[in-house]
Amino acid sequence: MTPGGAEQPAGSGIQIRPGVTHPTLGPIGGWQGTVMRSFAVEGTTYCDIEMSPSTLGALGTKGRNAFYEHKIVFTRIRVRAGDTQPLPAAVQPQAQLLEARAQHEWFSEVGIRESDPTKFVADRAAGGTGKVDMGRRQAIRQLVAVGGLIMVIMISVQQDCNCGSGRAGYGSWGRSGGFSS
């Protein structure tokens, strides 16, 4: 990599110089993107870049999946400014930072196979007893399901007995799925 380089204004389009290799991403020469910010540390200027959809697309499904599998963020990268060059005006990206569909791809390839991370600490706190998960959203949903069943039975009974009490409602669901009449 080449040190130095001038700070790039946010929103400008740049391209990684040919032959540049990133320690995590591998060869990134030719990648194009939009500068999110640039800054200098000890005389070297760095750019945080959001990669362009065309660059992400050029990686191909296999290339993107390789990053997804290891949870490597490749849509936004940091490089030395000296390893970049301005894009010709004809291919400048939109000034607005581009949003990729990578999050959806990551979820369908990797995230969907993983446990719900919002349960992680709960599991740990419970010492792996499994009780915490029951106390969380599954339990709430089960309560809702059981409550729904009870409601159906109540409606059925009400219809069957035709009590004629004139009661308009049978109750309402509380914010945590509890049933109150």
Added chain:
Amino acid sequence: MAQRYGLFNDARVTEGNAAFFALQAAVSTYPGDPLRRDLDALVSQISSSSDTAAQTALAAKGVQLLAGALPFIEYCVWDYTLVSGVAQKEFASWVDDLQEVAGGAPESGDVTPFLTDDTSYFVVTLAVLSSHAALSSWLDYYPEHLSGEQFFERKTIAAILKRLANITPGPLAHCTNAMFATMPVSPADFYSGKRLRAEDWSYLRPIY
């Protein structure tokens, strides 16, 4: 060296029907990053000797700063529960873990100097335990209705941060137990992406 966590209340528990929410975000950064400096300053002002309104305002300000850095959040996790007993356990677990990490010297290999050829990160954490309806009603309204695919979309993180940054009305209103922390302890230290993808941080999800 300044303490890198601010705790509203030394107690780990709260009276009443408590709810819990926590968010941890790894933010790309660099030496002298004004975001890190401002967040550290906020953290140092949060203490159990301040009144609740001041603590809440500081935490909300911290979240607001984090929301402004949304494009630089690259890994994140959030967690919540509306079940009081679980909420108390969750909060105690997060606080204990954070105090251990943010209150002591880093383990060997845990942190790195600024990386000159890759992204460097710091980590911001907010953990909240509250028995006030401001938190539980929001949790019941918002994340409960998200699908798994939406959990870690950038717009979801943005929506969460934006909501938490609102004090009145907002989920942090009347909160008496919370922790706001920045890590590593020293602003001269950083986390590498490799470290954040390792087993110790495996619960973090990439934010593309």
